[in-house]
Each structure stands twice: as structure tokens, then as C-alpha cells.
Amino acid sequence: xxxxxxxxxxxxxxxxxxxxxxxxxxxxxxxxxxxxxxxxxxxxxxxxxxxxxxxxxxxxxxxxxxxxxxxxxxxxxxxxxxxxxxxxxxxxxxxxxxxxxxxxxxxxxxxxxxxxxxxxxxxxxxxxxxxxxxxxxxxxxxxxxxxxxxxxxxxxxxxxxxxxxxxxxxxxxxxxxxxxxxxxxxxxxxxxxxxxxxxxxxxxxxxxxxxxxxxxxxxxxxxxxxxxxxxxxxxxxxxxxxxxxxxxxxxxxxxxxxxxxxxxxxxxxxxxxxxxxxxxxxxxxxxxxxxxxxxxxxxxxxxxxxxxxxxxxxxxxxxxxxx
Ligand code: PBG
Numbered sequence: 154x155x156x157x158x159x160x161x162x163x164x165x166x167x168x169x170x171x172x173x174x175x176x177x178x179x180x181x182x183x184x185x186x187x188x189x190x191x192x193x194x195x196x197x198x199x200x201x202x203x204x205x206x207x208x209x210x211x212x213x214x215x216x217x218x219x220x221x222x223x224x225x226x227x228x229x230x231x232x233x234x235x236x237x238x239x240x241x242x243x244x245x246x247x248x249x250x251x252x253x254x255x256x257x258x259x260x261x262x263x264x265x266x267x268x269x270x271x272x273x274x275x276x277x278x279x280x281x282x283x284x285x286x287x288x289x290x291x292x293x294x295x296x297x298x299x300x301x302x303x304x305x306x307x308x309x310x311x312x313x314x315x316x317x318x319x320x321x322x323x324x325x326x327x328x329x330x331x332x333x334x335x336x337x338x339x340x341x342x343x344x345x346x347x348x349x350x351x352x353x354x355x356x357x358x359x360x361x362x363x364x365x366x367x368x369x370x371x372x373x374x375x376x377x378x379x380x381x382x383x384x385x386x387x388x389x390x391x392x393x394x395x396x397x398x399x400x401x402x403x404x405x406x407x408x409x410x411x412x413x414x415x416x417x418x419x420x421x422x423x424x425x426x427x428x429x430x431x432x433x434x435x436x437x438x439x440x441x442x443x444x445x446x447x448x449x450x451x452x453x454x455x456x457x458x459x460x461x462x463x464x465x466x467x468x469x470x471x472x473x474x475x476x
Contacts, residue, residue: 178222183467199355221471228250241276255309256368272318282318300330307336345397346382352427364417405455413458421461
């Protein structure tokens with residue numbers, strides 16, 4: 154044998170020298186759930202280690218996470234049912250606790266990168282990402298509502314908006330609304346290939362945002378489709394998306410890889426709530442090693458081609474990297 158691949162694995166130093174994929178806190182985006190009120194840190198049964206925070210306690214949490222090197226956060230609002238309606242009008246209401254929180258967080262930590270979610274579901278009495286009429290999710294009517302939501306978030310100081318609704322034409326529509334209102338510097342990270350997945354359950358528990366009727370299959374993508382992700386990406390990029398996302402991550406690493414090979418904008422992947430729940434559950438039973446499993450899983454998302462990773466493991470992983 155004159156070729157023995159094991160020679161390049163024989164010591165820690167050699168393994169480190171030839172390591173192909175790197176992962177650090179700069180690649181992490183930490184999703185956090187926000188609730189109105191004070192002194193709230195509510196457990197989410199299906200998503201251990203994650204909480205619904207009130208702003209006061211969230212500020213402390215952010216300070217701690219920043220000290221571990223996590224710079225980018227994606228905020229989601231848990232809205233009371235009494236504030237929900239068909240158009241999600243609370244999303245652009247000036248009294249909205251979520252908008253106030255964006256302002257306060259950016260004031261307190263100017264160096265932070267803050268991302269929002271742009272979709273109707275946390276605010277919708279129908280629990281859908283778009284406007285519902287006679288059981289149908291209307292596309293173009295929804296765009297006008299998304300524009301309002303995005304502009305309100307930009308006014309509050311958001312750095313990146315994340316349209317997660319999968320309506321056609323939303324990126325172009327939001328880009329124009331932002332620009333017309335003077336927010337040419339606000340970025341769009343589009344949920345480009347977002348699949349109708351079984352792995353969103355814990356997230357919908359966290360926000361109490363499950364659809365009241367039907368499912369999301371007329372707007373989210375069919376898990377069987379791959380080429381369609383190229384079409385979605387072409388559209389988003391041509392409409393002005395700064396970054397494109399694949400969601401979920403683990404069952405869709407082929408899509409992450411394909412978009413990375415075919416597009417020049419950065420690609421991100423959303424390691425969603427159900428994917429995390431599986432790891433937590435197995436670790437709790439002692440069936441896998443939590444830290445090693447999380448490290449391998451996040452590394453594999455990077456190896457597939459993701460620049461950034463949205464993950465509920467961000468804090469635990471950043472702590473682990475510090476050790
Ligand atoms: C809503 C939205 C969802 C997630 C992010 N934004 C849920 C859905 O589409 O039903 C899921 C995130 C997760 O499961 O971690 N537009």
C-alpha cells in the first residue's frame with residue numbers, strides 16, 4: 154500500500170491541519186421567543202433549554218450570549234390570542250411589544266445583528282402565514298400586509314428581515330416597500346426553500362401558532378421536490394434577496410448543497426425546532442452524547458454548504474466551543 158489515508162489522521166495536530174470545514178460562533182443565528190410582560194421566563198415543553206422571554210430578562214440573556222460570541226439573533230413574538238385577527242394588524246401596531254423590543258435591544262447592544270420573522274402566523278387568528286378567505290390563502294393580498302409588517306420592523310431598527318411565508322413575489326414586494334420608505338440598508342434573508350415539514354411542531358407550541366384549519370401545503374414546498382428549490386432561489390435572488398435560506402436543515406442538506414453550488418449569495422439553513430427536540434429527547438434518555446451530537450450535526454450543515462445556521466443549540470454550542 155503506498156496510499157494510506159490514515160496517515161493524515163494520526164495526530165490531533167495533523168487532523169486539525171487538514172480539516173476541511175470550520176464552524177464558529179460567527180456562523181450561528183440564535184432564534185429566541187419573546188413575550189409581553191416582565192420577569193417572564195417560560196419553559197416550552199417540546200423545546201427544552203429554550204424559553205419565552207419578556208424583554209427585561211431577554212436583555213440579560215442576550216448579554217450572556219454575546220459574551221459567548223453569538224452576534225446574530227432571530228426574534229419571534231408569542232402574541233396573545235386576543236390580539237390576533239385575520240390581517241395580523243397587531244404586527245404593525247405601534248404598541249406592539251415586539252417592535253418596542255427591537256428598538257430597545259438595538260439601543261442596548263448596537264453591535265448586535267437582529268433578524269425578524271415576516272409572516273402572518275404569530276398574529277393571525279387563522280394561524281396561517283397568509284390572509285385566509287373561504288379556506289384559501291390569498292397571495293397578492295398578503296403581500297400588502299407583509300410590506301406593512303416589514304416596514305414597521307425596519308422603523309424599529311431591525312437589521313435583517315426574514316420573510317418566512319412562501320408567498321410568491323414577497324421578496325420583491327418587501328424590497329420595494331423598504332426602499333420606498335428609506336430603508337435601503339435593511340437586508341432580506343429569504344426563507345427560499347421552506348418545506349411543508351413535520352418538524353415545526355415545537356415552534357408552533359412555543360408561539361401557539363398552529364393553523365386553525367388545513368395545512369400549509371399550498372404555500373410551503375413539497376418535501377419530494379428538489380429542482381423546484383432552484384426556481385424559488387432564482388426568483389428570490391432576482392427580486393433582491395441578500396441571503397437565501399433552506400428550512401429545515403437536516404433532511405434537506407442536499408438542497409443546501411445545491412443552492413450553494415448554484416448561487417453566489419450566502420446560503421443559510423434553519424435547524425428547526427423538531428430537529429432539536431429529537432436530539433434533546435435522545436440525549437435525555439442517555440442514548441446519545443448531547444454535545445458531540447450537536448457539534449457533528451452543526452458541522453454537517455456547514456459541510457453541506459451553509460454559511461449561517463439558525464439553531465436553538467446556539468447557546469449550548471457556543472458554551473461548548475469556549476471550553
Ligand atoms: C412561521 C415560521 C415557522 C417557523 C419559522 N417561521 C413555522 C411554520 O412555518 O409553521 C418554524 C421554525 C421551527 O420549527 O423551528 N412562518
